[in-house]
Amino acid sequence: MTRTLITGANRGIGRALAELAHAEGHKVIAAMRDPATATDLPQGITRLKLDVTAQGDLDAMEHALASQPLDRLMCNAGLGFRKDRIGGDTGTIAEWQAVMAANVTGVFMTISAALPALRRANGAKISIISSQMGSSTLAAGGAYAYRASKAAALNIGMTLAADLKAEGIAVGIYHPGWVRTDMGGTRADLSAEESAVGLLSCLEALTLDQTGGFFNWDGRPHPV
Numbered sequence: 001m002t003r004t005l006i007t008g009a010n011r012g013i014g015r016a017l018a019e020l021a022h023a024e025g026h027k028v029i030a031a032m033r034d035p036a037t038a039t040d041l042p043q044g045i046t047r048l049k050l051d052v053t054a055q056g057d058l059d060a061m062e063h064a065l066a067s068q069p070l071d072r073l074m075c076n077a078g079l080g081f082r083k084d085r086i087g088g089d090t091g092t093i094a095e096w097q098a099v100m101a102a103n104v105t106g107v108f109m110t111i112s113a114a115l116p117a118l119r120r121a122n123g124a125k126i127s128i129i130s131s132q133m134g135s136s137t138l139a140a141g142g143a144y145a146y147r148a149s150k151a152a153a154l155n156i157g158m159t160l161a162a163d164l165k166a167e168g169i170a171v172g173i174y175h176p177g178w179v180r181t182d183m184g185g186t187r188a189d190l191s192a193e194e195s196a197v198g199l200l201s202c203l204e205a206l207t208l209d210q211t212g213g214f215f216n217w218d219g220r221p222h223p224v
């Protein structure tokens, strides 16, 4: 059975991914900051406390994963931040640091803590949920902290892909679409379920030849 860990799995895209992977027969570990916020997840999904910015939680996750292989890791947890603009409300240093901690450091440290378990699997795969706002090709104005964090997450994915290819671990970086969640808002194009269907099938289809690639939720290559 495919063993799959998803971060930020209590709501939004992460929750839809957890429910879909469970329905498709994965053994799902739903990681979230506060497991009490998702007591209504389907039975059979394991809830794990994980704030991706908390060293203690990361250490506990590494320990909890110790005995078994981990086949799929989906780094979905993320913080949005829309207030910042140059010459206006730039946000505070503390607000910038919170975005970078969750969207950049948190992604890298989660992967690092899961790596021993990923190494035990045969052909493990890692999904990093970045954003089209992390693309340098499509750069537009505003949202500096979020854009910079998602560009860094994309870069981390590419660097990891180079390091892990020889071990047979593939890394895909994804734009999930504009999705109706607390972050995406009610006017977005896709439901969380539609995005999850695309993201999960993209990860299943990912090969080592494509490792380090940046893709849309529907599998089309995304400009870096």
Ligand code: NDP
Pocket (backbone or CB within 6 Å): 007, 008, 009, 010, 011, 012, 013, 014, 032, 033, 034, 037, 050, 051, 052, 053, 076, 077, 078, 079, 080, 102, 106, 129, 130, 131, 132, 175, 176, 177, 178, 179, 180, 181, 182, 183, 184, 185, 188
């Ligand atoms: P939501 O705001 O609905 O959910 C965000 C999730 O991330 C929540 O589960 C939240 O947990 C979790 N999270 C935030 N910080 C941490 C942390 N430090 N540790 C652990 N979990 C954390 O967002 P979406 O579901 O819309 O977004 C999911 C991912 O997709 C994000 O990475 C986002 O940047 C990306 N994305 C989304 C788009 C969209 O249109 N929705 C577009 C492009 C990218 P908690 O409930 O505890 O706050």
